[in-house]
Amino acid sequence: MPNMSKVKVPMPEQAPDIRNKNFAEVTLGYTDKDALEEADRCLNCKHKPCMKGCPVNVQIPEFISAIKAGEFKKANDIIKETSSLPAVCGRVCPQESQCEKYCVRGIKNEPVGIGRLERFAADWAMENFAEKSQKPAANGHKVAVVGAGPAGLTCAGDLALMGYDVTIFEAFHVAGGVLMYGIPEFRLPKALVQKEINSLKELGVKIVTNFVVGKSETIDDLLADGYEAVFVGSGAGLPKFMNLPGENLNGVYSANEYLTRINLMKAYEDGAATPIYHAKNVAVFGGGNVAMDAARSAKRMGAENVYIVYRRSENELPARAEEVHHAKEEGIIFKILSNPNEIIGDENFWVKAIKCDTMELGEPDESGRRSPVKVPNAEFILDVDCVIVSIGTSPNPIIPSSTPDLTTNRWGCVVADDAGITEKPGVFAGGDVVTGAATVILAMGAGKNAAAAMDEYIKKR
Amino acid sequence: MYKILEKQRLSEQVVRMKIDAPNVAKKALAGQFIILRVDEDGERIPLTVADYDRGAGTVSIIFQEVGYTTIKLGKKEEGEYIQDFVGPLGIASEVEEYKGKRVCVIGGGLGCAIAYPQAKAFYEAGAIVDVIAGFRNKDLVILEKEMGACSKKLTIITDDGSNGKKGLVTDVLKEEIESGAQYDLVIAIGPLVMMKFVSLATKPYGIKTIVSMNSTMVDGTGMCGCCRLTVDNKTKFACVDGPDFDGHLVDFDETIRKSRMYHDHERSQCSLEGFKNA
DSSP states (O other): OOOOOOSSSOOOOEEEHHTOOOOSSSSOOHHHHHHHHHHOOOOOTTTTGGGGGTTTOOOOOHHHHHTOOOOOOOHHHHTTTTTTTHHHHHHHHHHHTTGGGGOOGGSSOOOOHHHHHHHHHHHHHHHOOOOOOOOOOOOOOEEEEOOOOOHHHHHHHHHHHTEEEEEEEEEESSOEEEEEHOOTTTSSSSSHHEEEEEEHHHHOOOOOOOOOOOBBBBBBHHHHTSSSSSEEEEOOEEEEOOOOOOTSSSSEEHHHHIIIIIIIIOSSSSTTTSOOOOOOOEEEEOOOOHHHHHHHHHHHHHHHEEEEEEOOOOOOOOOOOOHHHHHHHHTTTTOOSSEEEEEOOOOTTTTEEEEEEEEEEEEETTTSOOEEOOOOOEEEEEEEEEEEEEEEEOTTTTHHOOOSSOOOOSSSSSBBBOOOBSSSTEEEEEEHHHHOOOOOHHHHHHHHHHHHHHHHHHHOO | EEEEEEEEESSSSSSEEEEEEEHHHHOOOOTTTTEESSSOOOEEEEOOOEETTTTTTTEEEEEEOOSSHHHHHHHOTOOEEEEEEEEEEEEOOOOGTTTTSEEEEEEEGGGGHHHHHHHHHHHTTEEEEEEEESSSSGGGOOOHHHHHHHHHHEEEEEEEESOOOOOOOOHHHHHHHHHTOOOSEEEESOOOHHHHHHHHGGGGGGGEEEEEEOOOOOOSSSSSSSSSEEEETEEEHHHOOOSSTTTTOOOOOOHHHTTTTHHHHHHHHHHHHHTOOO
8 A cells, every 4th residue: 555645755955044154065865764655646647647747758666666675786876777866867857847757646735845855865875885987888980978967977878878979068167067067065065966967977088177068179170070960059158147237336247256256266255266245135036946046145144135037927936936935944035026127326336226116017918927027116125235136047149159060050059950950060969059048957957868869960971 | 178388487476377278279270369267167268379389289368467366276286277268269460461560569567478479470580679678677677588589679668667667658659759759559568557548649640559358358359348349449358359550540438447347256265265375
């Protein structure tokens, strides 16, 4: 008889007023007992609806059955057959709109905690099994991957499993992309990301850091160097600004800059070489996951008041439900239906306040979304000494501009089909560079599809 | 890890290093820069490519020991390693179109370390090059011989007159223009205030003026906007759109204010560490 509890086994976590002062991981993960109890909620459905919500096709009922049987290592092995980064995905996937969305138990009650169980299996294996992955037999073909984010790492991992000689070229001094510079330590410990990357290296994947494709060498140079195919997974790292008056005042950051200083350069540690401004009152413009990460980081850097300033209502917040919940618990103040129109500076050109319009939701537009409309005579001023702009990013133009025959659309995204095939022979692309800023798991799915397409392309040559 | 092949002190605080970096040397051009990290705990700082040798796979940098990171870098010796060294970054200077034309390259202080490779590139591309180099005093003069070798006329000027003429680079520039030097292009590289005043000096004469903007940077590849500045009322990123910009269109006052954002942090870091004398 399965466990018919209506709710997931709760996951232990740090108390809100303690965790909002440190950068240690918020959620602490399941114990063996918790995992066995939660795994027992899975009904092991024959038609496996959960799997259709997973972009990398993890064999969900199979791995959960292994957990039920107490075979934790086997559970991780099953996940690893299709996912290169389970400890990451278990933590950062928006499961509510993916695997768990289709769980039968979720129709009336809470779905099975698939993400939590995936995380448990991956963490357990990492802790208890230090054995190296087996390097597959070489197939004699050489391929290049541009960018060591989730798309590139997944693509490289899959190709390495097929026996390819894979080299990843990464512009930063460390691999991981947004997993290292974007998502904070308190959601995704960096040591864990590096462990998952090390297991890719054990498969034979080579990673060249400090190499900016488009500057150090172009894609055409790589093809001329003997790489038979190239995967472009360079992400969407170019921050958008709002072009507001005062946006270049001191104390205004893009979320990318603020988070890179904190996560990648460890500006939160005492004595870190990379400086950051320790603000008292912070306004974060935007309502996505990046905005939540920036706001929660600012709180941990010692800010007294941190505001999320978002022009639509709470129902439209694009961030994961769990992040919004965690942010509120930690004392982040939500200024919804507020649209900033000016950043005001003091006599030394530091941010002093922001001026916002109050908004209300109007009629649904063509896309069906109710767009925010300004309420007349309802402007207000909020005193802040720091602004973090988090209204989205677009693909970095360095690669397209150095590869003229790689087609891009009007948003600067590389044009590729679902298999990752671009209009340039031998060049494949996937992840945010194709879709614009999206999720880690979608990037991984794209990397996976592209690896299959590259394999097919090379075999046909 | 990137090996330091040669180290040479150009003045009390200015050091030149030749680094083994074949991936950077392969494509580097005048006007571009690199980002480096001295060690595992280091910050990322931008430095201009001062010279390169494609065959040998080496890149030279010149830096002044002004703060935490550059002082730490200055303590590294030949044979030791730098943790990270990435480039070439930024857009190269347009030198080819100035063949046979008159170009005045102006360097201010350490800016000469960047002005020199620019002057050399224009000289090698066939431009007629004058160099005006300004320093606070004679002890700070660097690269005099090198700059002399790639210019038709080199003028050294010091604030206190201890070497060459006394005064500012803008005094020499105005003098040259008024005595009939028909410059097709002026390039100014140095402190923001100096570049601002060179731009103001050339504007009435309508001489095209390029400045090399030394903004604060983190990644250097266009993903954070830390180095953003206003040019012709539009926001630009110095790391990918520059570092060269039209000096008549740059909002210098804004950039000067932005450059002071981390002053307090930098000062406290250096004094706390007792770093200089360690």
